Amino acid sequence: MNFKMIVVMKKIKYLFLILVAMCTATSCSEDDLSPDSIFDTTAPQRNEFDNWILTNYTTPYNIDLKYRFEDIESDMDYNVIPADYNKSIALAQMVKYLWLEVYAKLAAPEFLPTYCPKIMHFVGSPEYNAASGSIVLGTAEGGMKITLFNVNGLDVENPNIDVLNEWYFKTMHHEFAHILHQTKNYSTDFNDITPGKYSGEGWVNLKDADVRKEGFVTAYGSSQPDEDFVETIANYIVKSDAEWQNIMSQAGTVGGALIQEKLDMVTEYLSDSWGIDIQALHEEVQERQSHILEMDWTTLK
Secondary structure (H helix, E strand, O other): OOHHHHHHHHHHHHHHHHHHHHHHHHOOOHHHOOOOOOOOOOOOOOOHHHHHHHHHHHHHHOOEEEOOOOHHHOOOOOOOOOOOHHHHHHHHHHHHHHHHHHHHHHOOOOHHHHHOOOEEEEOOOOEEEOOOOEEEOEEEEOOOEEEEOOHHHOOOOOOOHHHHHHHHHHHHHHHHHHHHHHHOOOOHHHHHOOOOOOOHHHHHHOOHHHHHOOOOOOOHHHOOHHHHHHHHHHHHHHOOHHHHHHHHHHHHHHHHHHHHHHHHHHHHHHHHHHOOOHHHHHHHHHHHHOOHHHOOOOOOO
């Protein structure tokens, strides 16, 4: 046995003695393990709204609606404020009525629980982008979360559908359409309808009426193809027939033909990829929008 082997054996023996000592010190026995969990296993305290969320969002749709302010859920680059409790109640009921129930009625039963974002996040104020002069209306993060801003700007007593759509429901359809195309992408043929006309961040300097002549529904839609795709979907769903016709009139013959080509393509995409009829979505949303002034949004039901 050479010197190296002797040294190795001594090291092994020394390591063994250390392990034995550690086991002796800790008794190496499961009997000494604490039966108490290191995690808090007590049931959370839920108020009436929390229980309503559990029944109307979490159980049927697998959605965790967060209305309490959690800084980890917000973008630290912006200064925002918490959502008002009572206005969160109103908006949660509106989202259920004007968005969730629409897809639940027209799509397959497993569609929303599978593809709907797992977190819906309410923030009281908008996010202002000083660099570009724009306001963030909503965000979708990796198909997992949708954030709605300016909850505190909601007029609960006299809701205006145009304001609701601009701040919340067009945003909801817009962001959800992002989740859908990120899951099943649309044909790249869409990008070839108005090639070379996308404006990037320069969209903030453009007007909707002007870009419609170029074949875009909105100025934001002219920023890039993905935004163009979802803006076409969202606007068609929430706009009344008269409002959509106004868009096409502003677009003129050339722009209108391009917008119609895009609408035909998103219609085919939703039908072929998801089994959803965009015309049926449009009609169901319009019908529900016509009743918003008749309903009590302040009382949980």
